[in-house]
Amino acid sequence: MHIPDGFVDGKTxxxxxxxxxxxxxxxxxxxxxxxPARRMPLLGLAAAFLFAAQMVNFPVxxxxxGHLMGGVLVxxxxxxxxxxxxxxxxxxxxxxxxxxxxxxxxxxxxxDMGILGAGGGFLVYRAVAARLRGLRGQVAALAFxxxxxxxxxxxxxxxxxxxxxxxxxxTGFPVMTTVHMLVGLGEGAISALVFLAIHRVRPDLTSGxxxxxxxxxxxxxxxxxxxxxVFVVPFASPLPDALEATAHKLGFAAKVISPAVPAxxxxxxxxxxxxxxxxxxxxxxxxxxxVLGLAMILxxxxxxxxRGHSAKEPPC
Amino acid sequence: xLKNWIGHHHEHHHGIVQRLPAEFKMAAAVLIIxxxxxxxAHWHAxxxxxxxxxxxxxxxxxxxxxxxxRRLALLSPFVVGVIVANAFRPDFHGDWRLLAARSGIGxxxxxxxxxxxxxxxxxxxxxxxxxxxxxxxxxALMHRYLFVLVEExxxxxxxxxxxxxxxxxRARWRVLAxxxxxxxxxxxxxxxxxFDAMCARGWK
Amino acid sequence: MKSATKxxxxxxxxxxxxxxxxxxLRGVSLVIEPGECVGLLGxxxxxxxxxxxxxxxxxxxxxxxxxxxRTFGETITQQNIDQVRRRVGLLFQDPDDQLFCPxxxxxxxxxxxxxxxxxxxxxxxxxxxxxxxxxxxxxxRSTHHLSHGEKRRACLAGVLACEPSVLILDEPTSGLDPRGxxxxxxxxxxxxxxxxxxxxxxxxxxxxxxxxxxxxGGAVVADGPTATVLNxxxxxxxxxxxxxxxxxxxxxx
Numbered sequence: 001m002h003i004p005d006g007f008v009d010g011k012t013x014x015x016x017x018x019x020x021x022x023x024x025x026x027x028x029x030x031x032x033x034x035x036p037a038r039r040m041p042l043l044g045l046a047a048a049f050l051f052a053a054q055m056v057n058f059p060v061x062x063x064x065x066g067h068l069m070g071g072v073l074v075x076x077x078x079x080x081x082x083x084x085x086x087x088x089x090x091x092x093x094x095x096x097x098x099x100x101x102x103x104x105x106x107x108x109x110x111x112d113m114g115i116l117g118a119g120g121g122f123l124v125y126r127a128v129a130a131r132l133r134g135l136r137g138q139v140a141a142l143a144f145x146x147x148x149x150x151x152x153x154x155x156x157x158x159x160x161x162x163x164x165x166x167x168x169x170x171t172g173f174p175v176m177t178t179v180h181m182l183v184g185l186g187e188g189a190i191s192a193l194v195f196l197a198i199h200r201v202r203p204d205l206t207s208g209x210x211x212x213x214x215x216x217x218x219x220x221x222x223x224x225x226x227x228x229x230v231f232v233v234p235f236a237s238p239l240p241d242a243l244e245a246t247a248h249k250l251g252f253a254a255k256v257i258s259p260a261v262p263a264x265x266x267x268x269x270x271x272x273x274x275x276x277x278x279x280x281x282x283x284x285x286x287x288x289x290x291v292l293g294l295a296m297i298l299x300x301x302x303x304x305x306x307r308g309h310s311a312k313e314p315p316c
Numbered sequence: 317x318l319k320n321w322i323g324h325h326h327e328h329h330h331g332i333v334q335r336l337p338a339e340f341k342m343a344a345a346v347l348i349i350x351x352x353x354x355x356x357a358h359w360h361a362x363x364x365x366x367x368x369x370x371x372x373x374x375x376x377x378x379x380x381x382x383x384x385x386r387r388l389a390l391l392s393p394f395v396v397g398v399i400v401a402n403a404f405r406p407d408f409h410g411d412w413r414l415l416a417a418r419s420g421i422g423x424x425x426x427x428x429x430x431x432x433x434x435x436x437x438x439x440x441x442x443x444x445x446x447x448x449x450x451x452x453x454x455x456a457l458m459h460r461y462l463f464v465l466v467e468e469x470x471x472x473x474x475x476x477x478x479x480x481x482x483x484x485x486r487a488r489w490r491v492l493a494x495x496x497x498x499x500x501x502x503x504x505x506x507x508x509x510x511f512d513a514m515c516a517r518g519w520k
Numbered sequence: 521m522k523s524a525t526k527x528x529x530x531x532x533x534x535x536x537x538x539x540x541x542x543x544x545l546r547g548v549s550l551v552i553e554p555g556e557c558v559g560l561l562g563x564x565x566x567x568x569x570x571x572x573x574x575x576x577x578x579x580x581x582x583x584x585x586x587x588x589x590r591t592f593g594e595t596i597t598q599q600n601i602d603q604v605r606r607r608v609g610l611l612f613q614d615p616d617d618q619l620f621c622p623x624x625x626x627x628x629x630x631x632x633x634x635x636x637x638x639x640x641x642x643x644x645x646x647x648x649x650x651x652x653x654x655x656x657x658x659x660x661r662s663t664h665h666l667s668h669g670e671k672r673r674a675c676l677a678g679v680l681a682c683e684p685s686v687l688i689l690d691e692p693t694s695g696l697d698p699r700g701x702x703x704x705x706x707x708x709x710x711x712x713x714x715x716x717x718x719x720x721x722x723x724x725x726x727x728x729x730x731x732x733x734x735x736x737g738g739a740v741v742a743d744g745p746t747a748t749v750l751n752x753x754x755x756x757x758x759x760x761x762x763x764x765x766x767x768x769x770x771x772x773x
Contacts, residue, residue, distance in 0.1 A: 006418025010354045028448050040450075041514075041620070042507040044457025045465075049503040051458070052465040053496050056473070058489055068496065077500070089454045093462075096438065097430050099423045103346065104353045166415070190493060197497025205504065434662075436622045460622055463664050509617040512578050516610045517682065518602060518634030 001153055001180075002094065002109055005102030009164035015230060016160060017107025020088075023115045023223045027084035035082065043082060046074055047089040058190055066186030071118030072125055072146045073191045077198070077205055080122040080217045087114040111227055112156040119220030121149025126217065132296070135199070138206070140292075140299030142195050143188035147291050150184035151177060151284065152224075159231030169235035174280040181287050188295060196302055235277075331377035333428070338437035339444075345429045352421045357414050363421070370424050377432050384427060435459050461506070469499050526593035528554045528686050528714040529575060533588060536570060536580060536738075544570045546738040552716060554685070557708075559729035559746065560718040563760025567738040568718040569613065572688050575716070576608040577601045591686065606635060609684035609713075613691045615671035624650070624666070624674050625659035631682040649681035653707060669700035676707070687713045693721045722764040726750065734759055 008016070031043070050070045057065035075083035091109050094100040101109045125145035129138050154176040162169035199206040333341070348366055355362045374384055429438075436456075443452050472495045529552040536545040544567045552558055562568050573579040574589050576596075583598045590596070596604050612618045621627035628646045629637075637645055650656050653673040658666075666674060672692060679687065689708075693701045701721070705728055708715060719725055725732055725746065732749050734742035736759040742749045750756060753763040 004419035005349055005422025006353055006415050008353075010350075013353065024451075025448075028450055032450055038508065038511050040453070041457055041510040042504060043450075043454040045461055045503040045507040045510075046500075047454060047458035048461040048465045049500050051462055052469045052499060055466065056469065056492055056496060058492055059485055085451065085454060089451070089458050092455060093458055096426060097435065099426045099430075102353075102419065102422045103349045103426060104422065189489070190496075193489060193493030194496045194500070197494045198500055201497070201501055202504075205501075436626075456622060457620065460620060460664065461616075464616055506614075506617060509612065509614070510620050512573070513612055513618040513620065514630075515578060516576055516605060516612075517631040517678065518605050519630075520602075520634075 001113065001157055002091075002101030003105040003112075003157065003160070005104045007102075007164065007166050008105050008108045008160050009166070012160050012164045012231075013104050013107055015163075016111045016227070019223055019227050020107040020110040020115060023084060023119070023220055024088050024110065026219050027081035027088075030081040031079075031085055034079075042078070043085055044089070046078060046082075047086045047093070050074060050086065050090050051093070053194075058186065060186065066183070066190065068190045068194065069113065069117070069146075069150065069187055070191070071113060072121035072142065072149045073195060075118050075122035076125055076142055076195065080119055080220055083118045083122065084110075084114050084220065087118055108157075108160050112153040112160070115220055116156040116224050116227065117149040117153035119217065120152045120224045121145045123217050123221050124148045128292075132299075134303075136296075136299035136303045138299075139192050139196060139302055140295040143192040143298050144292050144295035146191040147181075147184035147188040147295070148288075150180050150187045151287075154180035155232055156227060159228070159235065162235050163231050169232075170276055173232075173235070174276045177280050177284055181284065181291075185291070185294075188291070189298065192295075192298055192302060331379075331432070333373055333377040333432040336432075338433050338441045341429055341433055342438060342441055345425045348425050349422050352418050363417055366421055370421065370428065373428055374424075377428065379428075379431050384424070384431075457510075461503075464506075465499060465503060468502060469495060472498060525554060527551045527590075528556070528592060529716065530590040530593075531571075531574070531588060532590075534571070534574060536567075536574070544738050545574075548735070548738070548740055550733055550740060550743060552714060554714050555712070556731060557715040557729050558717070559725035559732040560716060560735060561720075561722070561725065561732055561761055562718075562735035566735045566760075568735055569690055571735065572610065572690050572716070572718055575686075575688055576605050576610050578610075606682055607684055608686045608688060609679035609682060611672075611675055611679055611687070611689040611692060613694070615668070615675045618675045618678065619663040619666075619671055622662060622664075623659065624655065624661050624663055624677075627663055627674060628659075628678045628681050631678055635682060645681050646677075649677040652680055652711075653677045654703070668695050669697070669703070672696065672700075672704065673707070680711070685713055687711065687715045689715070689717045689719075691719055692717065693719060693724055722750065722761065723766055726764050726766055734761065736760065 035043075050068075053068050053070055056067065058067065059065050071083060071087055074086050078086070088110055091101060091106060091113070095103060095106055095109075122145070125141050128144055129141035132138070132140055155173065158167070158169060158172035158176040161167040161172045195206060348369075351362065352366060374381065439452055439456055439459075442455075443449070473492070476491045476495055529550070531548055531550050534545050534548040535543070537543050548567075548571060560568055560571070570579065575591070577583055577589075583596060583601060588595070591604055591608055594600055594604075619627050621630060625646055628649050629642055632642055632645045646659065647656070650658055653676050655670065655673050655677060658670070658674070663671070663674065687708075692704060692708075696704060701724060705724065708717075708728060715729075717725070717729065729746050731744065732742070732746045733740055734749060741759055742752070742755060747767060750761075750764055751767050756763050
């Protein structure tokens, strides 16, 4: 989901970069204050780990394969602020050394995947894990919140593309959201499996007690909400007048910054378009419930009986 | 294979670009990309001159064109996806050619930059630009241990693959997840040893 | 004949437990005089690495001075830890753990920088250390792309740049080819610091060390001249080692 240069226009890139820079600044401050010196190198190593992990192919069907994005996994292991720092590092290196993600889109990508994805996903993780019990509950919470993180990032991406007039929200939102609701299933499953693999050897790392930066989630959550309000809400409103007025205002603002950006087209009045957005929103809501249920089943299957080892676990 | 992606080329080629100061190259890259993203569609002169500038720079850097083109070809499926998604809409905002031009220029610029400038120098520039030291250290450590972890993960995968008898997807997923779990644990332990090594040489 | 100078290393009844409670060191005592080259042998899990980490204060985690480790007469405490680490240089088992900087120059310069060196004097120190290990001119090379032998030598340069009086090495020859082993041996012979070398390479220890200490199960089970200790085949086998071939056929001197 790394946005290349040119897909996000000037004003959107700047807005997203402002939000991301704020989030990153806050995260860095928190990490500096709370992470014990002994664990500082772990940030860089975790970034290297994510990079290496993202290269591993999990076969899905035919020639396709899934990959771990890992934002929520790292947040569950190291805390949300550390996760934002780690993700920013990964995105920077991917951008500069591999051209994966545009330089002008760094702020946008960090916002989508770091703040919305990892930050928002972590908040979900904490909330769900608090309500479900035991290791099963933790695994289920991680699987579900990892799925959420992918969907959140996709929504943010669609919002930014719409703000930039690259892809209309009515097209981008349904496509990105539905595709990533599927992709997110892989993310959830892989995150859960890796989390368990770590837990079997070092339960202290997965317990959350060793997390240096448990706090910081609230600030990130606020930034995430702010971003959603800016990038997504204007397009998702079913009221054509409010929408057109907002888009018009945005069009005006955009004209000041970049004269070539046209004002938003008046197609949002068409009922067919509206139903696409509404239908996707409904599907996402239903999907959330379904995935939560699936995650809980996954937790049961993977963890087995609370006492003793499940017979399914391989010896290694 | 990953080794070919990072680092080697600026050690072997000796064009003018490689010798320019890193600040200059990075600032130029940022200006080119920012300008290209902001430039309106009808500013053909801008796009044309930037393209020429990049081609000239690439030629003078003596990095092989085939190499550069191969990297460019990896322009993400993202681009294709967006173009496809938009191709069927009558009110497609924005010319697909414009999109391709902008992202192509952005990618080409970054490829030139990263192949003519050692990462360490880029980090030094960021440090002078007052990027927080914690982020700089994290970037440096990530870059240093990237290969180490990728090689470790490849070795582990090969070792596991030679022991995995179940061909089912579930078995493979279990194995891969186990490899990733191990990789994280090793990374975590290595991080502690690195800290010890830093302390052993007087770091506080 | 007791020497008038203080021992380079003096350990008295050192005990250490891991987090899970297992005893790693059970009352280790040893004395190493300045200038000696001592080998530390023992099977895997005997506590060699744990012992070495006590010699420059990385262990125990809290330095109260109660761990009875003294260098040149001074107990290692939180107050004098900086001086200790300047005097005692530790070479880790995995060179990748120690070479954490991107270029060779930066890595070798790390130690002197912590000591306050900068600018020209820093560069001089680095060049000197690199020349000493045979890596002159390697400063600009990236640490990742070195061969294993070069990495080990770069690590040694990084430690030598701090001019330690005691050099502690943890398995320095593992992963080296025969030429690398030989060259490393010559390198160590040319360094005058007191040396304590943990190694599995018994032949190498015979060539390099005048004295060996054998550790097993966290306790010292033998301590004496190399040939004497290593010739005791029964005892060697009992502690997971063996009698090196070179001693089977030559008369120990």
